[in-house]
Amino acid sequence: MSTPILEISGVSKSFGAIKALTGIDFSLAPGEVHALCGENGAGKSTLMNIIAGVLQPDEGDIRISGERAVIANPAAAQRLGIALVHQEIALCPDATVAENIFMPAINTRRAPLMNFRTLQAEAQKVMDLLAPIPVRTKVGDLSISNQQLVEIAKALTLDCRVLILDEPTAALTEPEAQRLFAIVRELRSRGISIIYISHRMAEIFSLCDRVTVFRDGRYVATDEIAATSPDEIVRKMVGREIAQLYPDKLAADEAPGQPLLKVSNLSDGSRCFDVGLELRAGEILGIGGLIGSGRSEMAQTLCGLRPSASGDVEIDGKPVRISAYADAVKAGLVYLSEDRKGSGVFLDMSIAANVSALDLGKLTGKLGLLDRRAETAQATELAKRLGVRMAGVGAAVSTLSGGNQQKVAIAKQLSVGPRVMIMDEPTRGIDVGAKAEIHRLLRDLARRGVGIVVISSEMPELIGLCDRVLVVREGRVAGELVADELSEEAIIMLASGVSNSQNTKQQAQNVA
Amino acid sequence: MTAQIKTEGQGARWNLARLGSMREAGLIVIILALCIAMSFASPHFLTWGNFRAMLMSFSIEGIVVVGMTILLIVGGIDLSVGSVVAFSMVVSGALFLAGLDPWTASLIGIAVSALIGAVMGFFVTVVGLNHFITSLAAMVIVRGLCLIVTKGTPLSLFTLPPAFKAIGQGSFQGVPYVIIIFVVVVAVFDFLLRRATAFRKVFYTGSNEKAAQYSGIRTKQVKFWVTVLSSTLAGFAGVIYMSRFGAATPTFGAGMELNIIAAAVIGGASLNGGSGTIFGAILGMALLSVVTSSLILLDISVYWQDMIKGCILLAAVSIDHLLHRRKA
Amino acid sequence: MTAQIKTEGQGARWNLARLGSMREAGLIVIILALCIAMSFASPHFLTWGNFRAMLMSFSIEGIVVVGMTILLIVGGIDLSVGSVVAFSMVVSGALFLAGLDPWTASLIGIAVSALIGAVMGFFVTVVGLNHFITSLAAMVIVRGLCLIVTKGTPLSLFTLPPAFKAIGQGSFQGVPYVIIIFVVVVAVFDFLLRRATAFRKVFYTGSNEKAAQYSGIRTKQVKFWVTVLSSTLAGFAGVIYMSRFGAATPTFGAGMELNIIAAAVIGGASLNGGSGTIFGAILGMALLSVVTSSLILLDISVYWQDMIKGCILLAAVSIDHLLHRRKA
Amino acid sequence: AENPFKCAPGEKYVMNVMVSGVEYWFPVYEMFKQAGQQFGCETAYTGTPEYDVNKQIATFDQALAQKPAGILVHPMNSDPFIEPINRAIEQGTAVVTFAADSPNSKRVSFITSDNLAEGTYAADAVAKAMDGKGEYAVLENPGQDNHDKRVNAFVARMEAKWPDMKLVGRAASNQDPTKAYQAVLSLAQAHPDLGAVFMPEANSAIGAAQAAKEGGGKIKVMLADVNAKILDMIKAGEIYGSVNPNQGMQGYMGFMLLWLAKHPELIDPMNDTKRSGANGMSVPFVDNGFSIVTAENADDFYWDKYLKRRGTKGIEE
Ligand SMILES: Nc1ncnc2c1ncn2[C@@H]1O[C@H](COP(=O)(O)OP(=O)(O)OP(=O)(O)O)[C@@H](O)[C@H]1O
Ligand SMILES: Nc1ncnc2c1ncn2[C@@H]1O[C@H](COP(=O)(O)OP(=O)(O)OP(=O)(O)O)[C@@H](O)[C@H]1O
């Protein structure tokens, strides 16, 4: 085998008392797509940040094409031909898509003046490879998934030898993901090496050549994809077998119970129109659709997080007026945001404070004082249930890995014992084991009569978890699929509107 | 799990280690170091008279600092505090001169201050302006109101009844009431800010307003009430100043805001919201005060005072920052 | 796709629609409305003399506003500008009195100002303090330096050669040099900020420092140089003030920072960084200036001036905000 | 007998002001110090660099904590100083106010130039120069008592004695030269016939005079107080004139008043003070006079020349 383009040996990294990486070895061959797997908090992102010059290792060596390299900062990494798509989106919200895409180039640009016209034209070309997002838009005005696409586009502009993708598809739907895979394959064929981090086994097996597994900040193994199996990787990651990825659905003879949530005529006048849906006790309702189809906005409008123009909502058979999110919470309806960093967690506050944010009332004593013992207990209990890897519930959420931050966001929703939970991309960034755990938890809640709505861009999740799926297109409910109709093709057809069968239209009308 | 162990170890009880890990530890050390140095440099420093002078000089302002700190935590700022302090004095004073008893007059003065806060809160939460520009306009407007009410001349309130003057000028067992009030206000709000549910929402809102909204917190209400609180405390301070000075000066407190904000920032409050403590802010105030009075005690030439004061300030915050960063 | 159509339609050329969609459109409308109202209220308003007077009154401060705006965009703030303006005057003035020619003296004054900026930049980028506290300390220190150099008395520079005085006092074809310099500085920096590669990095750093770092931008360098730039422009303004007033006053410019920051914020700069334009900031300055001089022209009582001024300011920024929000 | 006019060892007299870095106070302290030296006393110059009554009181209190024999204080606002001054008197420190007063306190004496006379004189001078006819404006610093007195006296005198002098504008310059500059420019726009402008202090005058000059020099600038720049402009004819409180006498007599207040046993006036236990030294008010500064005598008012002539270190001793 030729010299590895990138070789890591004995790299360790600690954050205070936490040892994120211990003596890690890793090697990347030229022109390969190398998957990196591990549970949440295993140290994947930390290693990538070290390679990209964002963090400095405490010890260990990095070799690029056999040469020892000290990567002091991101600029140095770029000079070495290393590009990283960060797990946490890091873009400048006040700048346009075009400027964000070409920011590294602008940084090294010699010419004293900008040429916006060329910049925009070039940026649009790159952007269009992934999705037709207008590049003159400010990034701050984009949905989180579109921002993710901008992040990827940005990395594609770099003239790199090593491209690192840290969970690039976590918020993407199938079509965008497929476009990305095509690009990755193309890059590989040009001899570029790619490190690909994902919790989605199917992607890894369709895209990658080799796979390396980390556990608890240590190197476990590297295998040829052809010589291993998803089960084996999972076993190496988790250290045990995962018996069943998805919990059992409602059996055919188990009729769902009384309606928990009933929505009709919900519109906001701009992004969601005439939405109707019904959720019954015991079932898990999925919502699918393409990026930007308006699923998130639909849910946010329902919960009073965006102003609505019309719509009636019943919870437990009783009509409720929701003009602010606080009304929804009071009525037992909670929403888990897809934008973890932007609206899901308080990064610089403690895990305990994050978990209790949704309902302080129940932690409050007679004098209006917060019972901090109860707060700690609650957070500790939930963190344990969700398997949050942390130093303690007093630690700031910013010190957690992406997946663990997501678990904290979920813990917050669970803390209030809601009637109905709408979860927008609930398992975004969550590892296989924890994901199965969370799915079981959701099913459990559903069985105990809690209404669960799952908005997901991950097709297998919709199909594996939900009893029924609504598909949204351009702000409207395009159709409904019940358990035995659920398939990727069916969802995509409804979502993209290619099928114009009478049947689908009929269904759509029935739902609306 | 390490997590559990640590959590249990950190009981509610105080201990030295915990003290050392507080955000404020660095400042305390720096202030103590300055005091020790000063007590060698000047025989007058470690006297009750000097301490009384230092405490008196910042205790009423300290009440304003409390409100400002909470406002900074929510992500706001209030440039109008100096004007509001003066207006509260002026309104109470004018009402007293018009025949009202000073207690009622003071209550009205404080209520008017709260109202100013409410108007600012309206512009911030309903119109959507930022705190900086709203409170800047309020600063100018309220100062103007002071001039209008007084026609520019200080109101002499020599005739205030002794019982009322006692608040600002009297003492209990040798400890001025002003200092007692200050300590109580600081202690109460420091406690509330750390422990009360209502104030926790201030932190959520300041840390990430959107996430707070997504947690069902009515962040606009939170911002509104914190704005009102800041003005109310400024109004309260104004009334105490009136009692202490026996006068209502329309130009009083001009430029005060910078000192107040500086104290809070030195004490660890962030201008971006989400962090800060009352205790820290008061330490910030104390630091500024100790430095100023040391220079006077040491008989430093007035030409050199500002320069030295600024340098000590810069050195102190640098050291504090480095101490704190080392830990983090 | 609508997106593409939109992109093609919006060429680089100017047109009315684009003007209307500018962040600054609201402010322009408001200032024009005020001017029209004033031209009815006072026959003296719409005269070249009056315009010249208004322009003269804010053009030197306008140079300081330029630096402050860029600093705000990067997420910083500079409370020391007033002191630096004074120090630049004082240093240049003292050197001139010591026998240096005024041009060299001025260059040294500006260089010293840049140096102050560099020291602040050091504390911000290397030590890691925030701009607020660093520049607050600098404000006090530099004011102290002014006192030390002048011993508290204004330096009379009566003997400045006419060629030098002309900068501040002379005019070219009836247009004062001061105004010409101001327009050039504003135009150059407005252009650079919109178009120059180097200045785009200022926006990126202020918008999301981490993202900028990930793109390879040395954000500390960017912050350092912007801090230096702000002080340098303040120093430049100081030299022009010296030429205009023929004096170097150690207390000059105290409190100036608030006005300067207010102008930038009215003009759309955010205290959180990432946004702002020079043109907007200058309009903010113009608004403040028009209001002030209108009150004098209308012979409003001094007691009422502040109140009315504050209310107009509040109304103007509210209207601007609502106009702008409607659009967004 | 032994000369009674001598200080005991360690007997210290303090002068206390706000905006302590500003030139006005230096000549006051210079003579205060000289008197102190002649009596063999220690003297000190204290105060706060800020224009802030709260801070000034803090410095006053601190000076007090050192138990000086007497304090010559310029109270920034009158009533706020009542309690501190009374506390000083109670602890045995004599207090005399200068240039601004705290009339309701127990301070022993108040020494000042006559602000009303200053305003009146300035009005007469301006009116005479304009042949009793024309438009004038004033710049103010609303809230500072001695400044308000000067302005009010100026305006009152015009109304009483010079019926053809018309007040066309009042603007607040708040001791800020750029504000004064803008105000005078605007006033000149609104009133093309503006012939004079008066302000009660020197800081504004630098800006006002520049604006007047740019307006073609028709506007006569009149003020109170001086500094080097003002003097140069007076000499050049760019400023019409100034009334300057006789600061040196303020300091010297201020010291004498303090000293006597601290040593009332030296005097034995025919009154009831012995019986009532009051301080026998009771001179409630002293007028230290003021000078009119014009091009002819301006040279005598330069602080640096004065300092050089006297060979002292000013406030730094
Ligand atoms: N800034 C930090 N401060 C303290 N601890 C940190 C910090 N960043 C990461 N960690 C810790 O380092 C460990 C590894 O985190 P890392 O983000 O590399 O995990 P990951 O494998 O990328 O997980 P995920 O799949 O959830 O993204 C975690 O335990 C995390 O809590
Ligand atoms: N603040 C905003 N301003 C303008 N457009 C926005 C804004 N927020 C979202 N959008 C756009 O609205 C559309 C719907 O977004 P939404 O997030 O609801 O879709 P979604 O179906 O949940 O898909 P996603 O997977 O992107 O979240 C997208 O095109 C998005 O870019």
Ligand SMILES: O[C@@H]1[C@H](O)[C@H](O)CO[C@H]1O
């Ligand atoms: O103007 C000066 C000073 O401002 C001070 O108040 C002393 O008296 C006046 O003459």
Ligand SMILES: [Mg+2]
């Ligand atoms: Mg990660």
Ligand SMILES: [Mg+2]
């Ligand atoms: Mg979505």
